[in-house]
Amino acid sequence: xxxxxxxxxxxxxxxxxxxxxxxxxxxxxxxxxxxxxxxxxxxxxxxxxxxxxxxxxxxxxxxxxxxxxxxxxxxxxxxxxxxxxxxxxxxxxxxxxxxxxxxxxxxxxxxxxxxxxxxxxxxxxxxxxxxxxxxxxxxxxxxxxxxxxxxxxxxxxxxxxxxxxxxxxxxxxxxxxxxxxxxxxxxxxxxxxxxxxxxxxxxxxxxxxxxxxxxxxxxxxxxxxxxxxxxxxxxxxxxxxxxxxxxxxxxxxxxxxxxxxxxxxxxxxxxxxxxxxxxxxxxxxxxxxxxxxxxxxxxxxxxxxxxxxxxxxxxxxxxxxxxxxxxxxxxxxxxxxxxxxxxxxxxxxxxxxxxxxxxxxxxxxxxxxxxxxxxxxxxxxxxxxxxxxxxxxxxxxxxxxxxxxxxxxxxxxxxxxxxxxxxxxxxxxxxxxxxx
Amino acid sequence: xxxxxxxxxxxxxxxxxxxxxxxxxxxxxxxxxxxxxxxxxxxxxxxxxxxxxxxxxxxxxxxxxxxxxxxxxxxxxxxxxxxxxxxxxxxxxxxxxxxxxxxxxxxxxxxxxxxxxxxxxxxxxxxxxxxxxxxxxxxxxxxxxxxxxxxxxxxxxxxxxxxxxxxxxxxxxxxxxxxxxxxxxxxxxxxxxxxxxxxxxxxxxxxxxxxxxxxxxxxxxxxxxxxxxxxxxxxxxxxxxxxxxxxxxxxxxxxxxxxxxxxxxxxxxxxxxxxxxxxxxxxxxxxxxxxxxxxxxxxxxxxxxxxxxxxxxxxxxxxxxxxxxxxxxxxxxxxxxxxxxxxxxxxxxxxxxxxxxxxxxxxxxxxxxxxxxxxxxxxxxxxxxxxxxxxxxxxxxxxxxxxxxxxxx
Numbered sequence: 149x150x151x152x153x154x155x156x157x158x159x160x161x162x163x164x165x166x167x168x169x170x171x172x173x174x175x176x177x178x179x180x181x182x183x184x185x186x187x188x189x190x191x192x193x194x195x196x197x198x199x200x201x202x203x204x205x206x207x208x209x210x211x212x213x214x215x216x217x218x219x220x221x222x223x224x225x226x227x228x229x230x231x232x233x234x235x236x237x238x239x240x241x242x243x244x245x246x247x248x249x250x251x252x253x254x255x256x257x258x259x260x261x262x263x264x265x266x267x268x269x270x271x272x273x274x275x276x277x278x279x280x281x282x283x284x285x286x287x288x289x290x291x292x293x294x295x296x297x298x299x300x301x302x303x304x305x306x307x308x309x310x311x312x313x314x315x316x317x318x319x320x321x322x323x324x325x326x327x328x329x330x331x332x333x334x335x336x337x338x339x340x341x342x343x344x345x346x347x348x349x350x351x352x353x354x355x356x357x358x359x360x361x362x363x364x365x366x367x368x369x370x371x372x373x374x375x376x377x378x379x380x381x382x383x384x385x386x387x388x389x390x391x392x393x394x395x396x397x398x399x400x401x402x403x404x405x406x407x408x409x410x411x412x413x414x415x416x417x418x419x420x421x422x423x424x425x426x427x428x429x430x431x432x433x434x435x436x437x438x439x440x441x442x443x444x445x446x447x448x449x450x451x452x453x454x455x456x457x458x459x460x461x462x463x464x465x466x467x468x469x470x471x472x473x474x475x476x477x478x479x480x481x482x483x484x485x486x487x488x489x490x491x492x493x494x495x496x497x498x499x500x501x502x503x504x505x506x507x508x509x510x511x512x513x514x515x516x517x518x519x520x521x522x523x524x525x526x527x528x529x530x531x532x533x534x535x536x537x538x539x540x541x542x543x544x545x546x547x548x549x550x551x552x553x554x555x556x557x558x559x560x561x562x563x564x565x566x567x568x569x570x571x572x573x574x575x576x577x578x579x580x581x582x583x584x
Numbered sequence: 585x586x587x588x589x590x591x592x593x594x595x596x597x598x599x600x601x602x603x604x605x606x607x608x609x610x611x612x613x614x615x616x617x618x619x620x621x622x623x624x625x626x627x628x629x630x631x632x633x634x635x636x637x638x639x640x641x642x643x644x645x646x647x648x649x650x651x652x653x654x655x656x657x658x659x660x661x662x663x664x665x666x667x668x669x670x671x672x673x674x675x676x677x678x679x680x681x682x683x684x685x686x687x688x689x690x691x692x693x694x695x696x697x698x699x700x701x702x703x704x705x706x707x708x709x710x711x712x713x714x715x716x717x718x719x720x721x722x723x724x725x726x727x728x729x730x731x732x733x734x735x736x737x738x739x740x741x742x743x744x745x746x747x748x749x750x751x752x753x754x755x756x757x758x759x760x761x762x763x764x765x766x767x768x769x770x771x772x773x774x775x776x777x778x779x780x781x782x783x784x785x786x787x788x789x790x791x792x793x794x795x796x797x798x799x800x801x802x803x804x805x806x807x808x809x810x811x812x813x814x815x816x817x818x819x820x821x822x823x824x825x826x827x828x829x830x831x832x833x834x835x836x837x838x839x840x841x842x843x844x845x846x847x848x849x850x851x852x853x854x855x856x857x858x859x860x861x862x863x864x865x866x867x868x869x870x871x872x873x874x875x876x877x878x879x880x881x882x883x884x885x886x887x888x889x890x891x892x893x894x895x896x897x898x899x900x901x902x903x904x905x906x907x908x909x910x911x912x913x914x915x916x917x918x919x920x921x922x923x924x925x926x927x928x929x930x931x932x933x934x935x936x937x938x939x940x941x942x943x944x945x946x947x948x949x950x951x952x953x954x955x956x957x958x959x960x961x962x963x964x965x966x967x968x969x970x971x972x973x974x975x976x977x978x979x980x981x982x983x984x985x986x987x988x989x990x991x992x993x
Contacts, residue, residue: 176816176818179813179817179818180812180818182808182809182812182816183808183809183824185804185805185808185809186806186868186869186872189861189864189868190831190868190869193843193862193865193866194831194834194869196842197838197839197842197843197846198842200845200846201841201842203842204841209845214849215848327845371727371731374724374727374728383979385728385732386979386983387976387979388732388736389735390975390983391739392735394972394975395739395971395972396928396968396971397926398944398947399742399947399967400738402947402951402960402964403738403739403961406741406745406957407737407741412753412754412757413757414615414741414758414760416757417756417757417758418611418758421614421758422607422625461734469983490713492712492715493713493716493717494716494719515833518833519833522833522835522837524837524929525928525929529948541835541837544838544840544841545840548840548841549933554845561835561841564835564837564838565835568833
């Protein structure tokens with residue numbers, strides 16, 4: 149590739165390997181400046197949380213701990229401060245907002261209007277000029293306390309009275325934040341791995357991911373094969389087939405829930421009208437459907453299968469698009485030659501198309517596998533993780549927010565991340581075929 | 585006519601087409617008109633086979649329009665005979681016009697499908713090539729029907745449900761017909777209510793603002809970055825350009841808990857600003873990846889000429905590269921807009937205040953037993969229509985951008 153700085157190469161010797169010339173250095177600097185905003189936002193919002201997850205997963209954090217204890221103050225004035233020489237009382241009522249955490253080093257500052265003199269600042273407050281400063285050692289959990297000061301106003305104040313309450317007091321204090329302290333525990337992991345549920349959740353996740361990915365790929369391959377040859381209205385049909393992918397997940401998920409409703413869903417009504425079933429089938433709510441085959445009863449995981457079908461339905465357009473684009477780039481010479489040799493359409497598909505598509509299928513499998521593994525919204529909206537459809541991602545929500553145990557949720561998230569990492573390494577080492 | 589694998593295959597595909605045609609027409613009849621029709625599958629299947637047999641009577645070269653007309657009539661007669669005059673299990677006196685139309689449609693569809701599959705197929709013994717041809721054509725036709733049904737049915741149900749009322753739906757879930765005599769006002773009842781009582785106008789506005797801002801911020805971040813990765817030389821360039829996509833594979837759910845914790849402490853959680861930090865951060869990597877692929881494809885000579893003429897690097901980007909990259913910018917913008925508009929997880933986790941709900945979050949709040957389901961579906965339609973309109977408008981860009989830039993191969 150021609151380099152933008154080559155016009156100068158006549159006057160300056162070409163830079164040696166490993167050392168950059170001044171032009172190249174300037175270019176590198178410019179490149180880094182242009183990349184810096186992206187670096188910052190990705191660091192802050194993606195990579196930092198990724199690491200923070202490991203941190204939170206070893207801490208006993210509950211949802212309620214996110215509101216750290218803060219001191220709250222309200223100010224009152226008792227007595228008539230507008231009459232010169234009359235004593236009145238300024239009160240600060242302090243309260244700890246939390247019932248569980250202590251606050252240390254509470255400092256209250258306030259400004260008094262001009263013309264007011266404090267006679268008795270009380271035990272903990274000092275007054276310098278018009279500045280009031282009160283320092284407490286600590287405010288234990290749930291504690292309320294009052295600070296009182298006695299003051300008088302003078303003549304100058306009476307002509308232009310301002311309530312001492314008009315200046316808002318500020319109060320600061322340091323509370324122990326469980327997110328930043330040094331308390332670590334492996335309880336979260338122990339809790340998660342000890343429960344039998346984790347392993348069933350893991351199996352559900354794997355089944356969902358594998359079958360959802362394969363379903364989307366097979367449907368996509370089928371659809372692409374149909375639309376490979378040009379015909380009238382092809383672009384309309386291609387647009388139509390992309391609908392499930394383009395529409396918002398909330399819209400399609402709720403539509404499916406209503407379509408498959410056991411009592412008054414359209415799909416169940418169709419099945420009953422066609423005499424396939426007598427009663428409505430609870431597609432999203434029934435964990436297992438017993439099926440008799442030659443006297444053997446097989447428990448078919450109905451809700452999970454329905455969720456997988458949804459996944460394949462919603463994401464076949466994406467694989468369809470990529471496979472179609474790849475198919476269009478296969479040269480027609482090969483098919484013509486095969487045709488002359490008498491290869492049948494199925495043979496052509498099997499021996500020409502499929503090998504050519506292996507690269508894109510492999511890449512798509514990797515991407516879809518990872519994305520399906522990470523998928524949260526679809527299952528959450530369809531079943532909420534009920535009836536044997538809880539995957540790891542739904543478990544993160546369940547632990548972290550439904551059971552308000554953030555630490556346990558983060559521990560599940562860590563497990564997700566590590567499993568993905570293991571999968572990616574395994575995939576690139578043994579399965580992936582680079583498309584050339 | 586000779587008897588062989590050709591005839592056998594013809595009969596089988598005829599059976600299949602007859603079954604599909606009668607099932608789909610029968611169900612569509614119920615869904616569209618509200619008639620309680622139960623299609624008789626066996627009648628359709630037999631009629632399809634009869635149709636194929638009539639077509640196979642003659643050699644491919646001798647199949648005249650007259651033969652197809654006979655085959656067409658064969659479907660109608662067979663269906664009527666086998667179903668004792670009630671192909672949809674309804675007395676023919678009830679809505680006879682619609683029923684006649686349905687039967688005609690089935691006959692037409694079956695004749696058309698059989699003709700398409702069997703057009704050059706002999707009735708005698710077939711070579712392997714011809715057998716494959718029949719199988720592939722049948723699969724293709726079946727595919728069209730199958731995909732059309734699975735794509736259209738949910739969207740049809742979504743729109744029609746939003747126009748019905750609760751009692752009608754509970755009474756007969758199959759009846760998705762629209763009573764046009766009731767007038768537009770009561771037809772669009774749930775839409776009116778969503779906008780007047782449920783604040784959907786505001787959700788629409790917030791979603792638009794959030795999505796447009798996300799697109800702008802993402803472009804502002806990714807254009808310089810993509811240019812740097814594609815054109816400028818710097819240490820670590822190759823590592824960077826191949827690792828960008830890895831960021832896109834990071835699970836969003838893994839980011840939720842730390843971001844929730846940090847944003848809560850910073851007071852960013854229940855704010856639109858919070859969303860406008862998170863959304864671009866998740867879309868910038870893929871936008872950067874798509875754009876740098878496109879920038880690489882642009883001829884570098886033009887930019888060099890610009891540099892020679894005394895433009896600065898930024899001037900070159902602004903005056904030469906960006907105008908050339910407009911199609912790529914359009915496709916990236918569309919893709920990012922789509923992601924931001926459809927986003928559910930963060931909107932659900934971060935927003936508690938109904939004043940700043942996005943559409944996704946707003947529709948979820950309708951999912952309760954107190955809100956009738958046609959409202960939920962109307963909300964789904966409101967969330968879907970804008971994105972589908974934009975998508976159909978710019979479909980070419982999206983398809984190009986998705987397939988050209990984001991994944992190689």
